[in-house]
Amino acid sequence: MGRPCRPKRGGGGYSGTGLRRLLGVEFMDIERVGAGLEPPAALVQLLAETERLVVLTGAGISVESGVPTFRGPEGLWRSFRPEELATPQAFQRNPRLVWEWYDWRRAKIAQARPNPGHLALVRLEERVPDFLLLTQNVDGLHRLAGSRRLLEIHGSLWEVRCLSCGAVREDRRVPIPMLPHCGGCGGLLRPHVVWFGEALNPEILRRAEEALIRAQTVLVVGTSAVVQPAASFALWAREAGAAIVEINPDPTPLTRYCRFALAGAAGEVLPRLLSRLEEQPSR
Numbered sequence: 338m339g340r341p342c343r344p345k346r347g348g349g350g351y352s353g354t355g356l357r358r359l360l361g362v363e364f365m366d367i368e369r370v371g372a373g374l375e376p377p378a379a380l381v382q383l384l385a386e387t388e389r390l391v392v393l394t395g396a397g398i399s400v401e402s403g404v405p406t407f408r409g410p411e412g413l414w415r416s417f418r419p420e421e422l423a424t425p426q427a428f429q430r431n432p433r434l435v436w437e438w439y440d441w442r443r444a445k446i447a448q449a450r451p452n453p454g455h456l457a458l459v460r461l462e463e464r465v466p467d468f469l470l471l472t473q474n475v476d477g478l479h480r481l482a483g484s485r486r487l488l489e490i491h492g493s494l495w496e497v498r499c500l501s502c503g504a505v506r507e508d509r510r511v512p513i514p515m516l517p518h519c520g521g522c523g524g525l526l527r528p529h530v531v532w533f534g535e536a537l538n539p540e541i542l543r544r545a546e547e548a549l550i551r552a553q554t555v556l557v558v559g560t561s562a563v564v565q566p567a568a569s570f571a572l573w574a575r576e577a578g579a580a581i582v583e584i585n586p587d588p589t590p591l592t593r594y595c596r597f598a599l600a601g602a603a604g605e606v607l608p609r610l611l612s613r614l615e616e617q618p619s620r
């Protein structure tokens with residue numbers, strides 16, 4: 338149990354402790370160090386002292402639930418071109434094709450269950466007075482795990498919106514009738530998700546910004562940090578003085594701005610981190 342962590346040597350193109358110190362990043366490779374790795378004491382202390390925390394998650398947190406990411410080797414966008422499926426123009430052109438794809442995703446995700454990473458974030462929420470979880474995921478797994486202070490910034494696979502009257506409703510039918518229509522006005526329903534070329538809901542963006550600007554720490558889990566505006570969230574917070582902590586097996590454009598970057602799977606790293614945190618005396 339509990340071998341001390343060692344900095345990763347020469348991995349991921351960031352070699353040498355000098356460079357790491359310069360970048361302010363501690364690289365570790367949980368997979369390489371093996372089971373029982375202890376998260377650095379300084380990170381546990383940082384989280385223990387953090388009273389205002391924002392967590393940002395992406396597709397990587399749902400990998401251990403069996404949900405594919407968008408851009409990895411098994412990524413969803415490998416077999417489907419996003420511009421054919423996830424744009425308002427695509428839906429206008431061929432609503433059936435788009436709905437069939439969403440129906441396929443809904444059927445897959447309906448089988449998925451929250452994993453230890455999702456559950457660790459629920460435990461983290463319980464400890465931190467000012468907490469907000471921002472997820473780019475539309476799979477609903479954070480909500481199912483029990484996260485409450487949560488904003489699904491790209492919407493939800495489990496909500497539909499009427500193109501005529503604008504009503505948004507929960508809809509968990511799998512399969513969904515083709516094509517689905519509004520029970521109120523009969524208009525065509527679309528998935529209530531944010532597509533390429535669409536803006537985030539301004540109220541959600543406002544609440545996210547407020548939390549980011551007052552955050553002491555931003556924990557970024559399982560996102561490639563390439564889709565805006567979420568890709569910039571942690572940097573906004575950093576400019577206002579927050580420390581960034583990243584959990585991701587691979588480096589991202591954010592890694593160089595992190596105080597701690599833990600190279601490992603969210604479903605393994607997060608529960609271990611929470612266990613250490615829960616050993617700390619409560620505030």
Ligand code: OAD
Pocket residue numbers: 394395396397398400401406407408409412423473474491531532533558559560561562563564584585586587589601602603604
């Ligand atoms: P991506 O597929 O772009 O990135 C997934 C990230 O998860 C990568 O950086 C992986 O290295 C990392 N990852 C893989 N396995 C992991 C694990 N077990 N634990 C932790 N991390 C792991 O997904 P997102 O960044 O979420 O937008 O993509 C952002 C947005 O792009 C999505 O919300 C979606 C897509 O277009 C919309 O649909 C609007």
